Amino acid sequence: MQFIQIMQLIKSKFCALMPSxxxxxxxxxxxxxxxGCSGNWxxxxxxxxxxxxxxxxxxxxxxxxxxxxxxxxxxxxSICLGLLVALPALSNRRAPKAINRIYVELxxxxxxxxxxxWVYYGLPQVASVSISVFWAGVLALAISDSAFQAEIFRAxxxxxxxxxxxxxxxxxxxxxxxxxxxxxxxxIKRILPALGNQxxxxxxxSSLVSVIGMQELTRRANELVVTEYRxxxxxxxxxxxxxxxxxxxxxxxxxxxxxxxxx
Amino acid sequence: MNPPATRPFIQLTDVxxxxxxxxxxxxxxxxxxxxxxxxxxxxxxxxxSTLIRCINRLERHEAGEIRIDNIVVDDSSTGRAVLRNxxxxxxxxxxLFPHLTILENLILGPVRARKMAEAEARDLAMHYLERVxxxxxxxxxxxxxxxxxxxxVAIARALCMAPKIMxxxxxxxxxxxxxxxxxxxxxxxxxxxxxxxxxxxxxxxFARQVAxxxxxxxxxxxxxxGPPKTFFTAPESDRCKLFLSQILRH
Numbered sequence: 217m218q219f220i221q222i223m224q225l226i227k228s229k230f231c232a233l234m235p236s237x238x239x240x241x242x243x244x245x246x247x248x249x250x251x252g253c254s255g256n257w258x259x260x261x262x263x264x265x266x267x268x269x270x271x272x273x274x275x276x277x278x279x280x281x282x283x284x285x286x287x288x289x290x291x292x293x294s295i296c297l298g299l300l301v302a303l304p305a306l307s308n309r310r311a312p313k314a315i316n317r318i319y320v321e322l323x324x325x326x327x328x329x330x331x332x333x334w335v336y337y338g339l340p341q342v343a344s345v346s347i348s349v350f351w352a353g354v355l356a357l358a359i360s361d362s363a364f365q366a367e368i369f370r371a372x373x374x375x376x377x378x379x380x381x382x383x384x385x386x387x388x389x390x391x392x393x394x395x396x397x398x399x400x401x402x403x404i405k406r407i408l409p410a411l412g413n414q415x416x417x418x419x420x421x422s423s424l425v426s427v428i429g430m431q432e433l434t435r436r437a438n439e440l441v442v443t444e445y446r447x448x449x450x451x452x453x454x455x456x457x458x459x460x461x462x463x464x465x466x467x468x469x470x471x472x473x474x475x476x477x478x479x
Numbered sequence: 480m481n482p483p484a485t486r487p488f489i490q491l492t493d494v495x496x497x498x499x500x501x502x503x504x505x506x507x508x509x510x511x512x513x514x515x516x517x518x519x520x521x522x523x524x525x526x527x528s529t530l531i532r533c534i535n536r537l538e539r540h541e542a543g544e545i546r547i548d549n550i551v552v553d554d555s556s557t558g559r560a561v562l563r564n565x566x567x568x569x570x571x572x573x574x575l576f577p578h579l580t581i582l583e584n585l586i587l588g589p590v591r592a593r594k595m596a597e598a599e600a601r602d603l604a605m606h607y608l609e610r611v612x613x614x615x616x617x618x619x620x621x622x623x624x625x626x627x628x629x630x631x632v633a634i635a636r637a638l639c640m641a642p643k644i645m646x647x648x649x650x651x652x653x654x655x656x657x658x659x660x661x662x663x664x665x666x667x668x669x670x671x672x673x674x675x676x677x678x679x680x681x682x683x684x685f686a687r688q689v690a691x692x693x694x695x696x697x698x699x700x701x702x703x704x705g706p707p708k709t710f711f712t713a714p715e716s717d718r719c720k721l722f723l724s725q726i727l728r729h
Contacts, residue, residue, distance in 0.1 A: 382537050383574035383633075387588030387640055388563040397587060401578050 261446040262453050272440060276453055279433035280461065286350065286425060286432060287418045290357035294418075295411070297358060298365020303395075305370045316366065323363035329424050332356040336428045353425035361418055368414070372407035373399060405476050412469030416462050423458075433457050486549050488513045488675065489534065489644065494543035496529055496699075503529040505699035506543065513643065516670050517677045518686040518707075521696035522722060527679045530696070531646045534677070535568050547644075563592065567642030571649040573629045575621040581608070581632050582617040588640050600639070607635035611665050627658030631665050638669075645669065647678040683727060687711060695719045 262276070263269035301319050304312030326334075336352040339345070347355070376399050384394040404411075426435035437454040441447045487510035496504040503526045511517055519527045532538040534545060536552055545552040550561040576584050585604035589595040595603070608614040611631035613624075621629055630650055637645060647666065651659045663685045670676060670689045680686060686693060686707065693710035695703040695718075703710065703719040714720050 377574075379570060379572050379574035380576065382568075383570065383576070383636075385537060386535060386566075386568040386570075387636060388592035389588065390592070393591045397591060398576055402576075405578065 257449060258446050259449055261440075261444045261449050272444065272450075273453070275440060276433070276436050276450070277457065279431060279436040280457065282350070282430060282432035283419065283422050284461070286353050286357065286422045286430065287415065290354045290361065290422070291415050291418050293354065293358035294361035294365050294414075297362035299369050301362060301366035302369035302373065305366070306373060316370075320363045320366055323359060326360065328356065328360045328421050329427065331360050332424055332428060335359075349425070349428055349430050352428060353422070353430050357418060357421060357425070360421075361414060364414060365411075368407050368410045369403070372403035372410075375406055376402050408469065408473055408476065412466065412473075415465055415469070419462055419465065420458065486546065487511060488548060490544075490546040490549075491530075491534070492544045492546075494530075494533060494540045494545060496526075496533055496538060496540045502699050503538075504533065504540065507699070507701055508543075509694075509701065511644075511675065511677065513675050514673055515675055515692060516690050517692045517694060518690035519677065519679045519694045519696060520681060520683070520686065520722070520726075521702075525696040526699040527696045528648050529699075531568075531648055531677055531679060535566050535646055536562055537568075563640075565643045566646060567637030567640055567644070568646040569630070569633050569637055569648065569650050571652050573621070573626070573633045573653070575629055575633055575636070577621050580618055580620055581613075581624070584621070584632060585636050585639050588636065593640070603639055604635070607638045608632075610638070610668075611635045612661075625658060626654045627661045630654065630658075630662045634662075634665055634669070644675040644677070647676065647680065649679050649681070651680065651682055681726065683711075683723075695722065697722075 260266065260269060262273050264273060301316055305316035307313060332353060335356040336347065336349065339352070339355075340347055380398055380402070381394060384398045389398065422432060423434035426432060426438060429435065433454060437450050441450050444450065489509075489511040491507055491509040493506040493508055494504055495502070495506050505526075507526075507530060509530075519530065521527050529538055533540045534547075534552070536558075547561050547565055550557055552558050552562060575581075576587070579587065582601065582604055585607065586595075586597065586600035589600040589603060590597055605614055605617065608617055611634055613628055613631055616624060616628060616632075621632065624632065634645075634650075650666065651662050654662060659682065663682060666676075666678070667685070667689055678686075678689070690707050693703075693705060693707050694701055695710075695714070695716075697718050703714055703716050705714075710719075711723065714723060
């Protein structure tokens with residue numbers, strides 16, 4: 217009886233002190249160390265105490281540069297593209313609305329992996345241009361994500377009260393200034409959590425670009441597994457890499473949200 | 480000495496507006512001279528808000544013609560320019576920009592639409608904030624102000640565009656009773672300063688003081704129109720009599 221109460225107390229204090237993200241990291245680390253005791257694990261491949269382990273770790277972690285580069289470039293493009301695609305949806309006329317619908321439905325229907333393969337292997341044949349692995353990945357990720365960004369922007373902009381447009385009209389702002397100074401600042405504030413989600417999603421989806429040979433986190437893990445025959449350890453490190461990056465991004469988005477809220 | 484004006488400043492000729500099948504304005508004709516203070520009253524759905532929203536082109540009328548300063552108000556560049564240079568509007572729900580400070584709310588129009596230098600716009604904004612008696616609130620956000628203060632900011636925002644005519648769409652209907660007086664005082668002062676205005680309101684005491692012309696609407700038509708003295712004491716139509724007796728009973 218007393219034991220249960222104490223455990224509950226510890227649990228509640230623990231939960232209050234530790235942000236949930238930290239708990240998830242600790243949980244995973246616990247699982248890993250538990251496995252390490254069973255004898256099936258061979259942590260030497262990524263043991264920072266040895267020369268090879270350090271080299272392997274550095275090789276894995278260097279992929280971060282490409283993963284982040286890919287995701288950030290792609291998200292910037294997809295946000296701009298998404299906004300461009302969202303604007304016709306707000307029109308009263310039928311043709312612009314149709315353009316928006318067709319784009320969104322079409323792009324949403326293509327699996328990202330298929331789009332990556334098509335852009336990298338197909339596009340050079342169609343357009344007779346050579347495209348680097350990096351830009352093929354960026355293009356495929358950006359196009360794929362832009363359909364979702366467009367839907368997010370549309371919802372965000374439509375959530376702004378009509379009175380804001382009317383007030384802008386009454387002080388003679390044109391469409392561009394109304395969007396730029398009145399509607400979008402308010403809409404972006406509202407959709408910021410959704411944009412943060414998309415960045416997290418993008419970071420994860422960038423792993424698919426490994427299939428065309430991009431040297432990002434997943435590709436490097438795959439290559440190391442081929443030479444070291446230690447998939448369990450190497451993929452566990454890979455999981456931890458994504459986890460850390462995404463937790464940092466999530467924290468960043470939450471910080472930004474709080475900052476905007478106080479303003 | 481001056482040649483007589485050939486046309487009134489604002490001229491509505493047979494203006495009609497439909498929402499689907501519902502007729503919101505039914506061939507309304509109306510002349511407003513510069514300096515005139517027109518108060519419009521009537522039951523809900525009678526078309527009074529639609530009327531002033533059509534003048535400002537927040538609604539598009541389907542038939543008839545609206546002229547301001549003898550220029551047809553439509554989607555042409557001259558039509559838009561005449562609105563831009565002449566007409567200000569105050570809304571029932573204030574419609575301030577919540578993400579901007581009071582000062583930023585006021586200078587947005589002058590700086591972006593009028594291309595005024597920011598320093599000049601600030602001076603102008605402070606001048607009008609003083610006129611609506613809240614200069615000390617300039618750095619706050621709209622949500623930090625009371626309803627009455629927000630509506631006074633909205634009035635100042637409209638004035639910053641130096642309009643010749645102000646449209647008020649039930650400016651006190653969304654306010655706590657205590658706040659109504661401070662807003663009406665500001666509008667009254669504005670009227671005394673010679674501003675041309677069209678005001679939709681149910682504040683009959685205010686109307687009696689400010690209006691030089693009263694207008695009663697029902698079912699999209701102007702039912703009764705006249706100076707406040709005769710309007711309040713001896714309305715001609717039965718519909719207007721009934722409305723006034725209901726609204727003035729308590």
